[in-house]
Amino acid sequence: MSAKLQVNNLRKSFGSLHVLRDLDFEVNEHEFVAIVGPSGCGKTTLLRTIAGIEVPDAGAVLIDGHPIKGPGADRGFVFQQDSLLPWRTIWKNLVFGLEVNGRLTEANVAKAKKLLKLVGLSGFEQYYPNQISGGMRQRVNLARALALNPEVLIMDEPFSALDAQTREVMQLELLRIWQHGRKTVLFITHQIDEAVFVADRIVVLGRRPGRVKEIIPIDLPRPRDLSVKRTAAFGAYVDQVWNLIENDVRASIDEDTQLPAA
């Protein structure tokens, strides 16, 4: 296994606020890595830096050993919610990445059709995003990112806006889809159990400045189904992560209540 995505000693401040300090981890090829952290762990800044739309003060992001220079189709993004364009049909949304990168070839269109089928949305090409459910929208979001065939798939709390049951189904669906090509995935979430369920390793971040607290390998057999969530090993992992971030979470809540105007 080799490092596909390397985040090397990232450092970023906005004025006197240190957002990231020596943030350092890597994601191996075909590996599924989840990032968990309390609010204020700098995950937005990390994400923007990996996307290439934020320049770090120090450090670098490397893909296959090459530092990234701005945004690029080698990284595919799945965002929190409703980043689909409301005026485009599902199909037009799906091929958006291909379109703006000038890669709307016949072969890629055929692949996109297969992807739509893979996420279970064949037949919905001509629908608009506001006609389908939140879960379905996130499937389109996932397919849109995969359509570019990126080296790394970066998912930013993709299921946070879904209801609890849909979220469970989507986690399962994500793993099913992931099994197909085993893309390298960086998955950012607030849900500890979600992270344990999907990931090979969990990078636990500390807050303000954001830095790596610990990296926990998740040794649960794949393919996983929802029954894994009821095993003792799963519970132990969730506890372990929670214990690592508990104090930080409390600190962020205190800060929020003490500084309401901030």
Next chain:
Amino acid sequence: MMGRSERAMGSREEGNVAVEADIGPNRRWPGNAALYWTSTTSIVGGLLIWEIVGRFVVKNALFLTTPTQIVAATFQLIAEGDLQRHVAASASEFFIGLVIAILLGIGVGFAMASDKYAKRALGPWVAAFYATPTIAISPLIILWAGIGIWSKVIVVIINAIFPMIINTEAGLRSTDKQLIEAARCFGCSRLQVFWKISLPSAVPFLFAGIKLAIGRGLVAVVVAELFGSRAGLGFLLAQASDAFNMPLLFVSVVLLAVTGMTLTWLVGAIERLLMPWRTLSERES
């Protein structure tokens, strides 16, 4: 419709989501017949009351004319060929002015949304002119530009352009930041962000601006013609009013009302055609 959702129910988790998505692209909502006829009944009833009052209550033709008299006057005017001449004059003034106002308005609105110096430089002027009844300076425009067609075109422009500028700017500014960020992550250039994200998301605002511009433009063309012209519906209005010819006066008033309604409806139809996703969400709510 059913065939479509059945097909989508292939995998086992698909069942419940497919039901939610049963609002197909062409789904027609069951029409409410009573609701549908409400406007028609209201208009016909209103005209009927007007006719009755005009014939039996206020009998003096100087104070009130009746719908039938207006229709008769309209046909007479058409037969004489006058109506066509007046409509052609007003229509050309109005449409030339409107098109220029829309294009120029979008241009200025775009400049103000994308350049902070342009915003600072133009903002106060736009705000001041938007709030002022610019119609009041139409005599001045006619004094400067003469009583030909162009003075009216200018009056239309200065009345119709400000809602257009303000709406364009607001539309471009209100673009969802998340969508822009997502587009940039996908590698969109600034130009692509404008064409593929900002502009489409501003389209509803542009249409709202066009509707306002139509209303203001119609008023502008008539008022400008009142102040000085040789033809047009405003000219007709002034003539009829001077002669105390009530039916003739109402011919132009009714024509203007009908034109305003038709144009607004037309723009609405284009809007629905261009933005099916919006109509669908409106129907849902």
